[in-house]
Amino acid sequence: MKKSFAGVCLFLLLVVALFSTVSAARVQVRISGWGGSDQPIIEEMLRLYVTPALEKEGITVLYEPIADDFQRYIVNALSANTAPDLFYMDIFWAQSLIQAGQVEPLDSYIAKSKLLKKEDFIPSLLDAFSHQGKVYGIPKDFNTLALFYNKDLFDLAGVAYPDEHDTWDTFARKMEAVSKLDGVYGLALQPEFARMGALAYAAGFKTFEQNGKSNLFHPGFKAALEWYTGLAKSRAGIMPADLGQSWGGGAFGTEEVAACIEGAWVIGHLKDQAPNLNYGATFLPKAPSTGKRGNLIFCVAWGMNKESKHKQAAFKVLEQLTSPEVQQWILERGLALPSRVALTDNPYFKQNDREAQANYIVFRGASEGNVEPFSFGENGGRWMDPINEALRAIMSGELSVEEGLREAQFRLDQEMQR
Amino acid sequence: MRRSIKEKTAPYVLLSPYLFMLFVFFGYAFLRCFYFSFTEYDLFAPPQWVGFKNYLNLIQDFQFGLALKNSLQFAVIVTTLQTVLALLLAVILNQKIKGIRFFRALYYMPSITSSAVVTLIFMWLFQKKGLVNYLLTSLKNGYRIIAVFFGLLLMFQAFLVIGEKLKKRPVSCFEPSYLFLAVVLSFMVTFFLVKTGIVTMVEGLPPVETVWLNTKKIWPRNHRLFGISYPLGSIMLLNIWTTAPTFMLLYLAGLQDIPKELYEAAAVDGATKIKTFWYVVRPQLRNITFLVVTMGLISTLQMFDQVAIIGDQAPLDAVITLAYYVYINAFPSSVSPKIGMASAAAVFLGLLTLIIVLIQRIVVNAGEGD
Numbered sequence: 032m033k034k035s036f037a038g039v040c041l042f043l044l045l046v047v048a049l050f051s052t053v054s055a056a057r058v059q060v061r062i063s064g065w066g067g068s069d070q071p072i073i074e075e076m077l078r079l080y081v082t083p084a085l086e087k088e089g090i091t092v093l094y095e096p097i098a099d100d101f102q103r104y105i106v107n108a109l110s111a112n113t114a115p116d117l118f119y120m121d122i123f124w125a126q127s128l129i130q131a132g133q134v135e136p137l138d139s140y141i142a143k144s145k146l147l148k149k150e151d152f153i154p155s156l157l158d159a160f161s162h163q164g165k166v167y168g169i170p171k172d173f174n175t176l177a178l179f180y181n182k183d184l185f186d187l188a189g190v191a192y193p194d195e196h197d198t199w200d201t202f203a204r205k206m207e208a209v210s211k212l213d214g215v216y217g218l219a220l221q222p223e224f225a226r227m228g229a230l231a232y233a234a235g236f237k238t239f240e241q242n243g244k245s246n247l248f249h250p251g252f253k254a255a256l257e258w259y260t261g262l263a264k265s266r267a268g269i270m271p272a273d274l275g276q277s278w279g280g281g282a283f284g285t286e287e288v289a290a291c292i293e294g295a296w297v298i299g300h301l302k303d304q305a306p307n308l309n310y311g312a313t314f315l316p317k318a319p320s321t322g323k324r325g326n327l328i329f330c331v332a333w334g335m336n337k338e339s340k341h342k343q344a345a346f347k348v349l350e351q352l353t354s355p356e357v358q359q360w361i362l363e364r365g366l367a368l369p370s371r372v373a374l375t376d377n378p379y380f381k382q383n384d385r386e387a388q389a390n391y392i393v394f395r396g397a398s399e400g401n402v403e404p405f406s407f408g409e410n411g412g413r414w415m416d417p418i419n420e421a422l423r424a425i426m427s428g429e430l431s432v433e434e435g436l437r438e439a440q441f442r443l444d445q446e447m448q449r
Numbered sequence: 450m451r452r453s454i455k456e457k458t459a460p461y462v463l464l465s466p467y468l469f470m471l472f473v474f475f476g477y478a479f480l481r482c483f484y485f486s487f488t489e490y491d492l493f494a495p496p497q498w499v500g501f502k503n504y505l506n507l508i509q510d511f512q513f514g515l516a517l518k519n520s521l522q523f524a525v526i527v528t529t530l531q532t533v534l535a536l537l538l539a540v541i542l543n544q545k546i547k548g549i550r551f552f553r554a555l556y557y558m559p560s561i562t563s564s565a566v567v568t569l570i571f572m573w574l575f576q577k578k579g580l581v582n583y584l585l586t587s588l589k590n591g592y593r594i595i596a597v598f599f600g601l602l603l604m605f606q607a608f609l610v611i612g613e614k615l616k617k618r619p620v621s622c623f624e625p626s627y628l629f630l631a632v633v634l635s636f637m638v639t640f641f642l643v644k645t646g647i648v649t650m651v652e653g654l655p656p657v658e659t660v661w662l663n664t665k666k667i668w669p670r671n672h673r674l675f676g677i678s679y680p681l682g683s684i685m686l687l688n689i690w691t692t693a694p695t696f697m698l699l700y701l702a703g704l705q706d707i708p709k710e711l712y713e714a715a716a717v718d719g720a721t722k723i724k725t726f727w728y729v730v731r732p733q734l735r736n737i738t739f740l741v742v743t744m745g746l747i748s749t750l751q752m753f754d755q756v757a758i759i760g761d762q763a764p765l766d767a768v769i770t771l772a773y774y775v776y777i778n779a780f781p782s783s784v785s786p787k788i789g790m791a792s793a794a795a796v797f798l799g800l801l802t803l804i805i806v807l808i809q810r811i812v813v814n815a816g817e818g819d
Contacts, residue, residue: 131491
């Protein structure tokens with residue numbers, strides 16, 4: 032009896048040992064990003080490109096989509112040591128993770144890599160994910176803001192389309208004119224720095240001055256605020272919330288507004304929700320005082336977990352995820368803009384198709400005028416909260432521009448002292 | 450002897466699973482939180498001892514002041530109103546009428562509906578073009594019709610009651626059968642008047658477009674300290690509506706425990722219904738009221754879910770509560786967690802709850818003396 036028991040144990044041990052050597056040859060790399068529309072895209076991309084390329088090396092990739100607040104998830108997962116090997120890092124909060132020492136610096140891997148070189152990527156994107164001269168994230172795509180307008184509504188009103196020569200003043204007149212149409216407002220005015228900020232940068236505003244503080248009474252910021260909220264006084268502009276919409280693209284899709292300021296993400300939304308909408312895209316209008324435009328860069332990169340057990344394998348996956356073939360595929364599907372320099376002269380952009388043209392405008396937005404990354408240092412998203420609140424209060428008539436600015440500056444100073 | 454030891458240990462053995470949970474998920478968590486409140490900690494680097502710095506920062510933080518104000522307003526107003534409403538509902542549903550079980554079930558519905566779903570529905574009701582504003586607009590435009598209806602109602606009822614009184618019959622002013630007749634009659638007459646166009650809706654008034662959620666407006670206006678913000682007021686309504694039925698159930702149980710003899714004795718002594726309620730029913734329900742108020746205070750001081758779900762629909766300043774303040778510090782948008790600040794605020798909230806409940810106990814005990 033005892034003997035046979037020992038025999039069984041030995042057999043089991045052997046089986047376990049055998050299987051563990053088999054599984055040691057196969058490495059599973061866990062990668063994580065957002066759920067929703069990203070999930071089918073990533074899964075298809077893995078199936079078409081990444082899995083076949085890594086099959087020989089015995090690396091399998093598992094995508095773990097997170098439907099809820101991704102940043103909260105990744106902070107918790109990293110602190111609990113359950114985080115995936117590779118994960119999305121938004122330009123908006125990447126620095127907080129990098130500075131907390133949770134992300135693996137990639138320089139030594141890049142130095143040895145044949146596929147991935149620093150100079151292949153757009154420098155300003157790479158800079159946003161660098162800290163003290165080291166690279167912590169490889170940008171997978173990016174976005175900027177562009178002006179989307181409804182061609183049919185402008186034709187109907189007999190108003191010229193907005194174009195790249197517009198300044199704030201000429202553009203406002205066009206909005207005023209097109210809003211004469213019944214049931215149509217001009218521009219969708221989201222009460223957010225993520226839209227209005229591009230105009231403030233155009234007028235010369237800097238997020239942080241040399242003493243590290245933010246001055247909302249900067250003439251450029253004030254001018255942009257006055258212009259943006261001023262549109263809401265007539266029908267030339269309206270907050271999407273007043274139309275029961277949560278964002279500008281939503282109101283644009285239902286043709287309640289003639290124009291909106293959005294990034295390339297609105298293209299996918301329009302394709303789904305308003306496939307027959309005849310729209311065009313152009314650059315944001317120039318600030319009359321400086322004659323320049325401004326823009327914000329939104330960007331997501333892949334970062335590597337510092338505590339990952341399969342760092343070499345994870346880097347191989349990373350090479351594939353940001354390879355030229357994958358970026359070309361993503362671009363042609365109209366999903367996002369490539370972060371590789373070599374794709375600037377892509378034939379896709381020259382197509383006579385509204386989606387390709389809109390993508391091209393968004394792509395070129397990154398190099399037109401005063402462009403700033405959508406990130407606010409140590410303060411994170413809380414830097415914008417007082418400004419967003421002021422925008423909302425001014426546009427709904429609760430505060431004057433002067434009162435709103437004073438309130439926002441007071442709250443911002445409080446926030447930055449924390 | 451051995452048996453008695455067994456008997457003595459048995460309760461502790463039976464209690465141990467719960468005690469284990471209590472020590473791990475409450476005791477340990479509380480001690481950790483208390484410790485973290487004196488440190489600076491971002492979940493990654495080891496905690497740094499900073500003494501009372503977090504508490505000092507709390508006092509200086511403008512948003513913390515707002516959260517404290519909102520929480521206290523919310524706790525006082527919601528607890529008071531929901532206790533009164535629960536008692537009223539219980540008294541009404543304690544009557545012996547047909548189909549009372551159906552009404553009890555119906556009135557209890559809001560409490561068993563998911564708070565997340567109810568909040569979403571409320572958000573739609575309170576939209577700028579939502580149902581609440583639509584009803585207010587209808588009320589405003591149709592005030593003539595409503596006035597005519599109630600005028601007629603009053604007239605018919607007075608007519609019927611006075612007619613009976615003239616015949617020297619004992620009749621109450623609110624005689625139900627007459628009231629029913631008066632309602633039917635005045636409805637018919639009003640309907641006729643509207644159809645023939647004699648009474649019309651008011652034309653040309655602008656529709657009510659009050660912004661209920663996405664605003665920092667307060668009521669009463671210009672009272673920065675005591676004014677209640679519109680969105681918080683909306684959440685209060687919602688919260689009262691969903692929690693009152695739970696407490697109604699407790700009151701109902703209490704009402705059914707009151708012996709019939711007390712009512713009979715009061716009736717023999719010639720007490721009116723209101724006097725019976727005040728001198729007989731209310732004191733009998735004292736223990737339940739204590740329970741309801743205590744539970745109400747604790748749950749309202751910790752209100753979190755409805756603020757979280759309303760999210761971007763309302764400005765944070767207008768709805769932030771202490772529990773939500775703890776949350777946004779523990780998981781701030783796009784920066785490292787500030788666990789120290791969050792823990793300090795959580796400890797403060799715990800102490801505040803304790804103090805308020807103690808005060809309430811003292812008040813209730815003092816009331817017992819007379």
